[in-house]
Amino acid sequence: MKKFIGLLMVSVLGGLFTLGIYKAFFEKSPLIVEHKDNTPNFVTASYHPSPLAAAEATDFTEAAEKTIHAVVHVTNKITSRGPMSLQDLFFGNARERTQVGTGSGVIISPDGYIVTNNHVIDGASELSITLNNNKTYTAELIGSDPSTDIALIKVDTEDKLPYLAFGDSNNARVGEWVLAVGNPFNLTSTVTAGIISAKSRDLSGSNSQSFIQTDAAVNPGNSGGALVNTNGDLIGINTAITSRTGTYIGYAFAVPSNIAKKVVEDLLEYGNVQKGLLGVSILPKNAPYAVEKGLNDIEGLYIAGVEEESGAEKAGIREGDVIKSVDNIKVTKFADLTGYLNSKRPGDIIKVAIDREGDMKTIPVTLSKINTYTLNELGMQIKNISDKDRKKFGIKGGVKITRTAPYLNNANLEGRILVGINSKKIQNVEDAKQIASEINPNERNVMIILNENGEAERYLF
Template sequence: MKKFIGLLFVSILGGFITLGIYRAFFEKEQVVVEQRTTTPNFVTASYDASPLAAAETTDFTGAAEKTIHAVVHVTNRMTSKAPTSFQDLFFGGGRERTQVGTGSGVIISPDGYIVTNNHVIDGATELSVTLNNNKTYDAELIGSDPSTDIALIKVDTDEDLPYLAFGDSDNARVGEWVLAVGNPFNLTSTVTAGIISAKSRDLSGSNSQSFIQTDAAVNPGNSGGALVNSRGDLIGINTAITSRTGTYIGYAFAVPSNIAKKVVEDLLEYGNVQKGLLGVSIIQKNSPYAVENGINEIEGLYVGGVEEDSGAEKAGIGEGDIIKSVDEIKINKFADLTGYLNSKRPGNTVQLTIERDGKTKTVPVTLSKINSYTLNELGIQVKNISDKDRKQYRTDHGVKITRTAPYLNNANLEGRILVEINGKKIRNGEDAEKIVSEINPNERNVIVILNEKGEAERYLF
């Protein structure tokens, strides 16, 4: 047995020695090559520190110093009588009650004109303004525009005040650094920083608004304050926040300076806001019609109709045209268009770039005056009649009914001419508004309407 184990060990050892001699002297070495592509299938992030360094070294001190002295604290006092007894409810009287609201404002001229929000001064019986140097002045309301939430007030002083000039909000860019300056929670001269998060934001759902969105901290009391860029240019008036708590959570909105400037100029020159009308109706994206007809895929705004006698009709704009830009400002959504047009007035000419049958062209369009009037008491919307209407209906006065409330749909009033209310002749939209404001809804009211044949029909309301 021992002899067998010895022979087995010798045999195994001999095998290893033979294999080693063969591999060392006779077997050729094989080189294994690993194939690798020289082009990676991903992009490596750049770790260049220059952009970060640029952000860290951005100096806001100059813009802040320029702005804080031009931003004021606005106090709104509303005095009303609170009933103290059952008799007071019917015969008046009671103790006077004063409510105090606060906000911010921006001085825009050395002689004391201040722009703020309409909701800051709404309902005020007394207005006062406190400057950054703690001096307080009584303020006078010059005018306001609820639709843009802009108001203009004025203080009288014996010395020139620090002020900010309006910048060009059309040149503001998404991602640009901005400062919000105001008086949140009654804390004066508060400066917060952020970036422009978006432009042409509409919070109403009706495409009537065009806010600058920012993530600079804005809280109650900031309303009416300044939104400035890193150079200290006034590019917006802080107006609103969206929040579940009522305080800042990252979304703040400002009226663009171009719109605020135009409103202020209109209030000073005309006493009210002059709005320019392009005269087109737009097919909204994501609507059933837009989805069925491929309108969602287009870049720009699809014209669904053109108003009669409008600047768009006179310029040759037609249904099916696609609005690409206005005055070289690219148009992606309706708020882009309305936001720009809100900075214009009737008589201004804009260069409208449209696409038609695959070809692009630019046409000048003169904006006309908005002539639509809503008569809520009658449940209708009207506009001034055109020369064509005068000939068709054989009348020299009246207003055309363009829309009715749902409960009047069966009356088929749209397209007809309203010529008289309670025996009073209607010459234009202003007449209609004035007459309707005087009617008593609890009494019988008679209106006269011309049908398609020019025949007078009487309706009781």
């Protein structure tokens, strides 16, 4: 026992001795570092420090409540004759086929006027609308305008209907929150949200359109529905999507409310759309001449020509002027200009700001009436001749050829004067329309056209 205790004491003393040597010669003293927090005290860049303020700024509930009951489901029934079988032919029967198309519409007055897209109601033999409360009414077509894809229909009801008033689409801003309300996939009114991605979008390539582009989800059935801002103001009529699949992939387009409102007012007052003409042609910025002369970098629209007796010519606008704005609305592409003009009619006065060789001018221009007409039978566009033409050619009447179909391009007829068809004199556009409608395409017909020197030439067609 004594021997065990002795060995234990020797072991303990040996361990202490070894630990002491390690501490003294091998273990390094700990490095003590004083840490100071030098991180800058950043402040978030926000006008609304409250976490609830951001949610309030994008609250769509009020706009949705104002809109959802004013948007209707539109049903379009088209009855057409199907192919006849031998039995149908023998018994004198003709099979009829009924197709049903659907879309949306926006009630714009308490007495039942509804705006929708022309393609929603095109060819309809029967129209009906269904409210958000599932009440259904038969609708009547008041009028339509294929060029803007806007149509006006009406229902008769003793009840006052919920409606939306047109807002000012010129005030819509890129990046602004918007709601798209419609009836996609035959559902009841559906609300989707997004922002305005761009303005003055042209999908035709002819600079004749001016859509509001949005990333709010729009699908089949949304056509004719409402595009509203967060105040519930109607700023557009949903019209089209860009898609390879037929469903929404991120791009949707709406007719601006100012254009839709003007079309509706014209249909009610005149029965057709009145279009105001400025009377200028614009040089495309990607044209070789524009690139060569450095005109592709200018801010604005370079005027390549001014139409005779147009509002622009009478106001003193010249070739070479650069349009900077119209009624204080900046224009950088042709769709900006055409989009604004589509909201105007003949007789309206607009203020055109131009840059003339570095000198800024603002010129009031009275828009004139578009006096051109397309004669499909002849493959050409015509207009009434001007006083200048009458003096130049020594004539009292006739129509000027302003454009021809591609198959007539080699004839170089543009700018010439059409004075007769088949021995019948043409004094104006109305004469040309009437005579052209009487042409028999199976017979030989003769056009009398004056060339640049005033000489009469005969063209067979």
